Amino acid sequence: MASVIRDPNFTADVDVDCLIIGGGAAGLTAALAADEQGLSVLIAEREERLSGSTALSSGLIPAAGTAAQKRQDITDSHADFIADIMGKNKHSADLNHVERCVNGVTDAIDWLEERHDIPFHVLDGFLYPGHRHHRMHAVPEVTGAALVQRLEDAALKTDIFISCHLKVTALVLDDQGRVQGAKAERPDGTIEAIGAKSIILACNGYGGNPALVAEHIPEMKEALYFGHPGNQGEAVLWGQSLGAELKHLSGYQGHGSVAHPHGILVTWALMMEGGIQVNTDGQRFSNEHHGYSEQAVSVLAQPNQTAFNIFDERLCELGREFEDFRLAETSKAIFRAETIEELADKIGVESVVLAQTLADCDAFAASGEADAFGRRFDPNKTLKPPYAAVKVTGALFHTQGGLVIDDKARVCKPDGSIINGLYACGGAACGVSGPDVSGYLSGNGLLSALSLGYIAGRAAAFEQ
Ligand SMILES: Cc1cc2nc3c(=O)[nH]c(=O)nc-3n(C[C@H](O)[C@H](O)[C@H](O)COP(=O)(O)OP(=O)(O)OC[C@H]3O[C@@H](n4cnc5c(N)ncnc54)[C@H](O)[C@@H]3O)c2cc1C
Known part of the structure; x- marks a missing residue:
């Protein structure tokens, strides 16, 4: 106590x-x-x-204006980073506090490198939701x-x-x-x-x-x-x-992509680079690009409180950059199939519905229009066979x-x-x-x- x-x-x-x-x-x-x-x-x-x-x-x-970003020729600024944070929290966080954190993290990362020989690099293969520059160290x-x-x-x-x-x-x-x-x-x-x-x-x-x-x-x-x-x-x-004084006790980080029942985090990079989430009916239910935190609530609202991440071999290669994804593969959490019908069969989803869901995504990519949830699909990142899937649930990661x-x-x-x-x-x-x-x-x-x-x-x- x-x-x-x-x-x-x-x-x-x-x-x-x-x-x-x-x-x-x-x-x-x-x-x-x-x-x-x-x-x-x-x-x-x-x-x-x-x-x-x-x-x-x-x-x-995340940090802006670090020595690591400069080494990788990434242009970023505290102003952009602050705008991204405030945009995501809809200006509900205290701006002074956000500035304090943004300034402090740059100092901290550069100092840990210089004084304590802890090397950092920036992940520059894809953008995390809501960040306009590569700044994940x-x-x-x-x-x-x-x-x-x-x-x-x-x-x-x-x-x-x-x-x-x-x-x-x-x-x-x-x-x-x-x-x-x-x-x-x-x-x-x-x-x-x-x-x-x-x-x-x-x-x-x-x-x-x-x-x-x-x-x-x-x-x-x-x-x-x-x-x-x-x-x-x-x-x-x-x-x-x-x-x-205590503030924002209802704030938290969730995550909508924890392999179930394996309990392994499956990187959201898959969603940002073309993957989708469907429910057990084979239908999408959200804009996956809004963020993985609120996606916890969306996934938990689906039948059986689970969903499937649907992706392909190109995205498996991206996922393998992360230890958790490699663990999900060796733990046999990832299903693989040559066709969408075979994949649907393996995960127990109606194949006609899943095939239609993918066809709809391809059509949005071709037209350049946003879908009903507001997501725009990149025509260069549509899913192609062989396909992959993982069953996931939503989880509470930490309180904010x-x-x-x-x-x-x-x-x-x-x-x-x-x-x-x-x-x-x-x-x-x-x-x-x-x-x-x-x-x-x-x-x-x-x-x-x-x-x-x-x-x-x-x-x-x-x-x-
Ligand atoms: C799966 C997962 C992935 C995440 N990925 C990211 C990410 O990539 N980037 C990111 O920014 N955030 C991420 N987060 C969130 C991030 O991990 C936390 O925000 C961050 O680690 C908090 O650091 P901390 O030092 O405050 O707390 P912790 O790292 O939790 O350290 C707190 C420590 O205090 C100890 N403690 C508690 N009470 C007492 C006590 N009474 N006496 C003594 N010791 C005590 C605990 O045992 C614990 O070791 C992730 C979280 C999870 C769960």
Whole structure:
């Protein structure tokens, strides 16, 4: 149970300048930034190893104007990136906060490359929905697990202390309301008291807490949660106890393409490059180019709460650039067929209907007209035999609402005052997606993790 203790006589077993709660991308980035400022840093991670949703993710971080983009001759700007984010969230997110994240993520990526030898490149084979330029940055392995590993390797070269199997259960404040430290629990029940001049909440959101999901995102209370189970919502619970401002708790990232029942993410690049989604009746039900996040809700609204991604061999080759897709292939989640009739037979869909659906898409591609859902089909990217399909469902990936912070990532109260010594970053802070699922632009998750982690870690030095 997450609690807040007010104890002017708090005595600690160990003292650090900066305690970071959570060892995902946000926590590790914050730790590296705080260490660089000369602070003694402890990362407390509840699980037995560093992972978080970051390690489960595709590890794609959107950023504009980075050295990596320049190396690849990609023209982009903060203004374009901000416009894309605000367009997707229909101007419901706080513009100052969006600017903070967009500026911060460029600084963070360039700094991780220069100072910590973490190389990034930009995926330039296709555009993610809603992004007008190629700006998805990845480490060479193009996985979230490798991103965590590289951040952890960088941290291990510093004086940062990482303690796993250490779940923070309580924040401790003095009688002036200033952060003093925290209490944390080991798996055997032992309690440790940690003194800290500053605490950075990097413990993500509440996707792993069914009660909080039911309260704030009722439409996803029955849905598969595909994020890290350690994300239990302590940042929200502590924030509520402290009278902090919380915003957009109904916002979240969904995904409409998780292989079912295999539970493997199937890249949305397939949809952006010509693939379609049909329901078990063989009919399309949405514009797949609006975004994979809101597609979770559309897929869950179909019979059996599932759909089929329909694509072809050209798109299989694209998919194989992603580890998850390769895993889906080896797990036999992908059906293959020489003809559309054979494919329909394999996936149990009426072949006449599926054939008509593909013929309609080809006709829209030839005419250049938008279909009933508003999608335009590229005549160079129509589906051709041999065909492929995968059964998918919609899932909750992570929550986007959270603590409101200021320019230094300090946790704010509704009157604009701050809670002294307390910072939030990544999924613990309110994101840039606004109050609902359709506001999530691809990459908004790691955008907040890296940018706000970097800002929080640097700012924590001012508390000392
Ligand atoms: C399948 C999948 C794919 C995704 N792909 C992308 C992508 O390509 N690009 C993108 O931008 N976003 C993506 N996301 C979202 C992205 O993963 C998250 O937004 C991001 O990882 C959040 O980082 P974080 O550091 O805030 O949280 P996490 O990485 O979840 O780290 C939080 C850590 O805090 C720990 N913790 C929690 N509570 C406590 C406590 N009380 N004490 C100690 N430790 C605690 C947790 O165990 C966890 O390890 C994806 C998400 C999923 C699920």
